[in-house]
Amino acid sequence: MKVSVIISNYNYARYLPTAIDSVLTQTYPNFEIIIVDDGSKDNSREVIAQLQQTAPDKIKAIYQPNQGQGAAFNTGFEAASGDVIAFLDADDVWQPQKLQRIVEEFNRSDVIGVMHLLNNIDGNGNVVNGGSTVGQLLDDNLAQVIVDTGNAWCFPPTSGLAYRRKALEKIFPIDCSKWRLCADGCLIYCTAFLGKVKTLNEVLGSYRIHGANHYINYSTNKSEEAQALAGIEMTNRYINEFLEQIGHPYRVNLSRNLQYRRTNYYRRGKWNTKEVIAISNLILGWRFYSLWERIYYLMRFWMKSIRLLAHPDVSVNETAA
Incomplete structure:
Protein backbone atom coordinates (compact mmCIF):
# COMPACT_ATOMS: atom_id res chain seq x y z
CA MET A 1 0.00 0.00 0.00
CA TYR A 218 -7.37 32.26 19.21
CA SER A 219 -8.45 35.56 20.76
CA THR A 220 -11.95 36.88 20.41
CA ASN A 221 -12.06 40.56 19.60
CA LYS A 222 -15.20 41.63 17.76
CA SER A 223 -13.68 41.30 14.29
CA GLU A 224 -12.21 37.84 14.90
CA GLU A 225 -15.44 36.76 16.57
CA ALA A 226 -17.46 37.78 13.51
CA GLN A 227 -15.01 35.98 11.22
CA ALA A 228 -15.25 32.84 13.33
CA LEU A 229 -19.05 32.85 13.15
CA ALA A 230 -18.96 33.46 9.39
CA GLY A 231 -16.55 30.53 9.05
CA ILE A 232 -18.90 28.24 10.98
CA GLU A 233 -21.80 29.30 8.78
CA MET A 234 -19.81 28.72 5.59
CA THR A 235 -18.68 25.31 6.81
CA ASN A 236 -22.24 24.33 7.62
CA ARG A 237 -23.48 25.34 4.16
CA TYR A 238 -20.58 23.49 2.53
CA ILE A 239 -21.28 20.29 4.47
CA ASN A 240 -24.98 20.31 3.64
CA GLU A 241 -24.32 21.05 -0.04
CA PHE A 242 -21.92 18.11 -0.11
CA LEU A 243 -24.45 15.85 1.60
CA GLU A 244 -27.06 16.83 -0.95
CA GLN A 245 -24.59 16.21 -3.75
CA ILE A 246 -23.83 12.65 -2.62
CA GLY A 247 -27.46 11.90 -1.76
CA HIS A 248 -26.86 11.48 1.98
CA PRO A 249 -29.96 11.71 4.22
CA TYR A 250 -28.21 13.61 7.06
CA ARG A 251 -28.13 17.39 7.39
CA VAL A 252 -26.16 19.48 9.89
CA ASN A 253 -28.09 22.07 11.92
CA LEU A 254 -26.33 25.00 13.57
CA SER A 255 -28.96 25.10 16.31
CA ARG A 256 -26.99 22.21 17.85
CA ASN A 257 -23.67 24.08 17.69
CA LEU A 258 -22.99 25.25 21.25
CA GLN A 259 -20.10 27.58 20.36
CA TYR A 260 -22.06 29.26 17.56
CA ARG A 261 -25.30 29.64 19.47
CA ARG A 262 -23.75 30.84 22.72
CA THR A 263 -21.49 33.37 20.97
CA ASN A 264 -24.40 34.75 18.94
CA TYR A 265 -26.42 35.14 22.13
CA TYR A 266 -23.64 37.09 23.83
CA ARG A 267 -23.17 39.29 20.76
CA ARG A 268 -26.84 40.27 20.74
CA GLY A 269 -26.37 41.49 24.31
CA LYS A 270 -29.98 41.02 25.38
CA TRP A 271 -31.67 38.52 27.71
CA ASN A 272 -33.79 35.96 25.89
CA THR A 273 -35.48 33.37 28.12
CA LYS A 274 -36.09 30.88 25.32
CA GLU A 275 -32.47 31.07 24.17
CA VAL A 276 -31.12 30.82 27.71
CA ILE A 277 -33.05 27.59 28.27
CA ALA A 278 -31.99 26.16 24.90
CA ILE A 279 -28.29 26.94 25.44
CA SER A 280 -28.45 25.58 28.99
CA ASN A 281 -29.79 22.30 27.63
CA LEU A 282 -26.98 22.20 25.06
CA ILE A 283 -24.38 22.68 27.82
CA LEU A 284 -25.92 19.95 29.98
CA GLY A 285 -25.98 17.53 27.07
CA TRP A 286 -22.62 18.40 25.55
CA ARG A 287 -20.85 15.11 24.96
CA PHE A 288 -17.34 16.55 25.27
CA TYR A 289 -17.87 18.05 28.73
CA SER A 290 -17.36 16.07 31.90
CA LEU A 291 -20.02 16.37 34.62
CA TRP A 292 -18.01 19.04 36.44
CA GLU A 293 -17.36 20.94 33.21
CA ARG A 294 -21.09 20.95 32.48
CA ILE A 295 -21.79 22.41 35.91
CA TYR A 296 -19.01 24.97 35.56
CA TYR A 297 -20.00 26.17 32.07
CA LEU A 298 -23.68 26.23 32.98
CA MET A 299 -22.99 28.44 36.00
CA ARG A 300 -20.70 30.63 33.93
CA PHE A 301 -23.33 31.01 31.22
CA TRP A 302 -26.05 31.90 33.73
CA MET A 303 -23.85 34.48 35.48
CA LYS A 304 -23.23 36.22 32.16
CA SER A 305 -26.88 35.98 31.20
CA ILE A 306 -27.98 37.51 34.50
CA ARG A 307 -25.60 40.39 33.81
CA LEU A 308 -27.43 40.94 30.53
CA LEU A 309 -30.75 40.90 32.32
CA ALA A 310 -29.61 43.35 34.99
CA HIS A 311 -27.50 45.55 32.72
CA PRO A 312 -28.63 45.15 29.10
CA ASP A 313 -26.17 47.81 27.91
CA VAL A 314 -23.14 45.91 29.27
CA SER A 315 -21.12 44.08 26.61
CA VAL A 316 -20.63 40.38 27.37
CA ASN A 317 -18.38 38.14 25.31
CA GLU A 318 -17.33 34.51 25.27
CA THR A 319 -14.05 35.15 27.04
CA ALA A 320 -15.40 37.36 29.81
CA ALA A 321 -14.97 36.04 33.34
Missing part, protein backbone atom coordinates in the same frame (compact mmCIF):
# COMPACT_ATOMS: atom_id res chain seq x y z
CA LYS A 2 1.59 3.24 -1.15
CA VAL A 3 1.15 6.43 0.89
CA SER A 4 1.33 9.89 -0.68
CA VAL A 5 2.38 12.54 1.82
CA ILE A 6 1.14 16.00 0.82
CA ILE A 7 2.94 18.95 2.38
CA SER A 8 1.64 22.45 1.63
CA ASN A 9 4.22 25.11 2.38
CA TYR A 10 4.11 28.87 2.64
CA ASN A 11 7.16 30.63 4.08
CA TYR A 12 8.16 27.77 6.40
CA ALA A 13 11.66 27.21 5.04
CA ARG A 14 13.08 27.09 8.59
CA TYR A 15 10.84 24.17 9.54
CA LEU A 16 10.76 22.20 6.29
CA PRO A 17 13.95 20.14 6.88
CA THR A 18 12.61 18.82 10.18
CA ALA A 19 9.19 18.03 8.69
CA ILE A 20 10.69 16.25 5.66
CA ASP A 21 13.18 14.34 7.78
CA SER A 22 10.34 13.05 9.97
CA VAL A 23 8.84 11.47 6.84
CA LEU A 24 12.10 10.14 5.38
CA THR A 25 12.86 8.32 8.67
CA GLN A 26 9.52 6.50 8.78
CA THR A 27 9.62 2.78 9.55
CA TYR A 28 7.15 2.22 6.70
CA PRO A 29 9.08 2.58 3.41
CA ASN A 30 6.43 2.72 0.67
CA PHE A 31 5.69 6.44 0.41
CA GLU A 32 6.19 9.51 -1.73
CA ILE A 33 6.45 13.14 -0.61
CA ILE A 34 4.73 15.86 -2.60
CA ILE A 35 5.68 19.37 -1.51
CA VAL A 36 3.42 22.10 -2.84
CA ASP A 37 5.03 25.47 -2.33
CA ASP A 38 2.24 28.05 -2.39
CA GLY A 39 4.18 31.10 -3.55
CA SER A 40 6.58 31.37 -0.62
CA LYS A 41 8.56 34.61 -0.31
CA ASP A 42 11.32 33.21 1.90
CA ASN A 43 14.06 30.80 0.79
CA SER A 44 11.73 27.79 0.66
CA ARG A 45 12.56 27.04 -2.98
CA GLU A 46 16.26 26.76 -2.17
CA VAL A 47 15.58 24.58 0.88
CA ILE A 48 13.26 22.29 -1.08
CA ALA A 49 15.83 21.89 -3.85
CA GLN A 50 18.44 20.85 -1.28
CA LEU A 51 16.04 18.37 0.30
CA GLN A 52 15.24 16.85 -3.09
CA GLN A 53 18.92 16.10 -3.60
CA THR A 54 18.93 13.95 -0.46
CA ALA A 55 16.03 11.77 -1.65
CA PRO A 56 15.27 12.42 -5.35
CA ASP A 57 13.30 9.20 -5.65
CA LYS A 58 10.99 10.18 -2.78
CA ILE A 59 10.44 13.94 -3.03
CA LYS A 60 8.48 15.75 -5.72
CA ALA A 61 8.20 19.55 -5.60
CA ILE A 62 5.50 21.69 -7.19
CA TYR A 63 5.62 25.49 -7.19
CA GLN A 64 2.56 27.66 -7.70
CA PRO A 65 1.49 31.27 -7.11
CA ASN A 66 0.02 31.92 -3.69
CA GLN A 67 -3.57 30.68 -3.65
CA GLY A 68 -4.06 29.31 -0.15
CA GLN A 69 -4.13 25.93 1.52
CA GLY A 70 -7.16 24.62 -0.35
CA ALA A 71 -5.51 25.20 -3.73
CA ALA A 72 -2.29 23.60 -2.47
CA PHE A 73 -4.26 20.53 -1.39
CA ASN A 74 -5.88 20.35 -4.82
CA THR A 75 -2.50 20.51 -6.54
CA GLY A 76 -0.99 17.91 -4.24
CA PHE A 77 -3.90 15.51 -4.62
CA GLU A 78 -3.78 15.76 -8.41
CA ALA A 79 -0.09 14.81 -8.36
CA ALA A 80 -0.44 12.02 -5.79
CA SER A 81 -0.32 8.37 -6.83
CA GLY A 82 -0.74 6.63 -3.48
CA ASP A 83 -3.59 4.45 -2.27
CA VAL A 84 -3.61 6.52 0.94
CA ILE A 85 -3.16 10.28 1.18
CA ALA A 86 -1.61 11.63 4.39
CA PHE A 87 -1.30 15.35 5.11
CA LEU A 88 1.55 17.07 6.94
CA ASP A 89 1.86 20.78 7.67
CA ALA A 90 5.28 22.13 6.76
CA ASP A 91 5.96 23.24 10.34
CA ASP A 92 4.89 19.98 12.03
CA VAL A 93 6.61 16.62 12.52
CA TRP A 94 5.66 12.95 12.69
CA GLN A 95 6.91 10.18 14.91
CA PRO A 96 8.78 7.38 13.06
CA GLN A 97 5.98 4.81 13.35
CA LYS A 98 3.19 7.10 12.12
CA LEU A 99 2.82 5.69 8.58
CA GLN A 100 3.16 2.09 9.79
CA ARG A 101 0.32 2.59 12.26
CA ILE A 102 -2.10 4.20 9.84
CA VAL A 103 -1.40 1.58 7.16
CA GLU A 104 -2.25 -1.11 9.70
CA GLU A 105 -5.63 0.54 10.13
CA PHE A 106 -6.16 1.00 6.39
CA ASN A 107 -5.62 -2.72 5.91
CA ARG A 108 -9.16 -3.01 7.28
CA SER A 109 -11.33 -2.63 4.20
CA ASP A 110 -14.08 -0.69 6.00
CA VAL A 111 -11.80 2.16 7.14
CA ILE A 112 -11.68 5.18 4.81
CA GLY A 113 -9.86 7.57 7.15
CA VAL A 114 -7.50 7.58 10.13
CA MET A 115 -6.91 10.41 12.61
CA HIS A 116 -4.54 10.50 15.57
CA LEU A 117 -3.49 12.74 18.43
CA LEU A 118 -0.68 15.29 18.35
CA ASN A 119 1.57 16.83 20.98
CA ASN A 120 1.93 20.59 21.11
CA ILE A 121 5.49 21.83 20.59
CA ASP A 122 7.04 25.28 20.39
CA GLY A 123 9.21 26.76 17.66
CA ASN A 124 12.24 24.92 19.04
CA GLY A 125 10.51 21.55 19.22
CA ASN A 126 9.96 21.53 22.97
CA VAL A 127 6.70 20.04 24.25
CA VAL A 128 4.41 22.74 25.65
CA ASN A 129 1.09 22.90 27.51
CA GLY A 130 2.09 19.97 29.64
CA GLY A 131 2.36 17.75 26.59
CA SER A 132 -1.37 18.02 25.98
CA THR A 133 -2.64 16.60 22.73
CA VAL A 134 -4.73 18.25 20.05
CA GLY A 135 -7.96 16.43 19.28
CA GLN A 136 -10.27 14.02 21.06
CA LEU A 137 -10.83 10.28 20.97
CA LEU A 138 -14.03 9.55 19.08
CA ASP A 139 -15.95 6.49 18.03
CA ASP A 140 -15.89 5.42 14.36
CA ASN A 141 -19.24 7.05 13.55
CA LEU A 142 -17.85 10.51 13.09
CA ALA A 143 -20.83 11.58 10.98
CA GLN A 144 -23.11 11.20 14.00
CA VAL A 145 -20.76 13.33 16.11
CA ILE A 146 -20.90 16.11 13.52
CA VAL A 147 -24.69 15.97 13.31
CA ASP A 148 -25.15 15.81 17.10
CA THR A 149 -22.87 18.80 17.73
CA GLY A 150 -23.74 20.93 14.71
CA ASN A 151 -20.10 20.57 13.48
CA ALA A 152 -18.65 21.84 16.78
CA TRP A 153 -15.95 19.54 18.13
CA CYS A 154 -12.19 19.53 18.55
CA PHE A 155 -10.52 17.55 15.78
CA PRO A 156 -6.82 16.95 15.07
CA PRO A 157 -5.28 19.45 12.64
CA THR A 158 -3.85 18.65 9.21
CA SER A 159 -0.86 16.60 10.35
CA GLY A 160 -3.10 14.07 12.10
CA LEU A 161 -5.19 13.23 9.01
CA ALA A 162 -4.99 10.48 6.38
CA TYR A 163 -7.62 9.15 3.98
CA ARG A 164 -8.11 6.47 1.40
CA ARG A 165 -7.67 7.92 -2.08
CA LYS A 166 -11.00 6.56 -3.33
CA ALA A 167 -12.84 8.51 -0.63
CA LEU A 168 -11.04 11.76 -1.40
CA GLU A 169 -11.91 11.43 -5.08
CA LYS A 170 -15.48 12.24 -4.06
CA ILE A 171 -14.35 15.48 -2.40
CA PHE A 172 -11.56 16.86 -4.59
CA PRO A 173 -11.14 19.37 -6.04
CA ILE A 174 -12.29 21.38 -3.06
CA ASP A 175 -13.52 24.96 -3.42
CA CYS A 176 -10.28 26.85 -2.80
CA SER A 177 -12.02 30.23 -2.61
CA LYS A 178 -13.94 29.01 0.45
CA TRP A 179 -11.10 26.96 1.90
CA ARG A 180 -8.15 29.29 1.47
CA LEU A 181 -7.42 28.61 5.15
CA CYS A 182 -8.29 25.65 7.41
CA ALA A 183 -8.85 23.31 4.45
CA ASP A 184 -8.37 20.37 6.80
CA GLY A 185 -11.88 21.13 8.06
CA CYS A 186 -13.30 20.48 4.62
CA LEU A 187 -11.63 17.05 4.51
CA ILE A 188 -12.70 16.08 8.02
CA TYR A 189 -16.34 17.07 7.70
CA CYS A 190 -16.92 15.62 4.23
CA THR A 191 -15.09 12.30 4.66
CA ALA A 192 -17.03 11.61 7.86
CA PHE A 193 -20.13 10.92 5.76
CA LEU A 194 -18.35 8.57 3.34
CA GLY A 195 -17.43 5.73 5.70
CA LYS A 196 -15.65 4.74 8.89
CA VAL A 197 -13.00 7.16 10.17
CA LYS A 198 -10.83 5.65 12.86
CA THR A 199 -9.41 7.87 15.62
CA LEU A 200 -6.29 6.42 17.24
CA ASN A 201 -5.68 7.14 20.90
CA GLU A 202 -2.00 7.56 20.12
CA VAL A 203 0.30 10.55 19.78
CA LEU A 204 1.93 10.05 16.37
CA GLY A 205 3.14 13.57 15.69
CA SER A 206 3.58 17.09 16.96
CA TYR A 207 1.73 20.32 16.20
CA ARG A 208 4.04 23.31 16.29
CA ILE A 209 2.85 26.53 17.98
CA HIS A 210 4.83 29.60 16.98
CA GLY A 211 4.46 33.25 16.11
CA ALA A 212 3.21 32.77 12.56
CA ASN A 213 0.80 30.04 13.57
CA HIS A 214 -1.76 31.73 15.83
CA TYR A 215 -4.87 29.66 15.28
CA ILE A 216 -4.51 27.61 18.43
CA ASN A 217 -4.14 30.82 20.50
